[in-house]
Amino acid sequence: GLGRQAMEAGEEVPPSICVKIRRTGELVEVFVDELPDDVLDLLDLLRAEVPPLEIWHQFALEYYRQDNVDAFREILTEAKMGFHYFEKDKESAGDEDVDMMKVKIINALAANALLEAADAVNQGKERYTKIRESIVNYFQEADKIDYESPLTWANKALF
Secondary structure (H helix, E strand, O other): OEEEEEEEEOOOOOOOOEEEEEOOEEEEEHHHOOOOOOOHHHHHHHHHHOHHHHHHHHHHHHHHHHOOOHHHHHHHHHHHHHHHHHHOOOHHHOHHHHHHHHHHHOOOOOOOOHHHHHHHHOHHHHHHHHHHHHHHHHHHHHHHOOOOOHHHHHHHOOO
């Protein structure tokens, strides 16, 4: 693709994330500096191809790095809602890898909610309480997957 041509020309190649197309086995390369403005375009691809959770997480982090927190949250929430689809990956990837990515995704959502809660402290008790409840729910969900995850414990310490 374009990345290989640029490398051969000695140019700097922007980082990219590859999604494998299930039917053909081909890779779709998405350059992080060319992420779709409308996250729904990317979500359509992710829903159709159901790549490993790590890919969902990588895309979410790239949107976050580009200050698109809504897209970050939307991708991770969508991945979390589809956790049951990834159970089949446990056999090929190993239980720990899939569970670790689930915990990473939940903790990323929890960390984002912690930042929201800090902003919401002065915006009214109702909103703040709702965000705190979501944080507790994230921690409980992560604990069900891996009670000993250092990532979850670190987030709890911040809470």
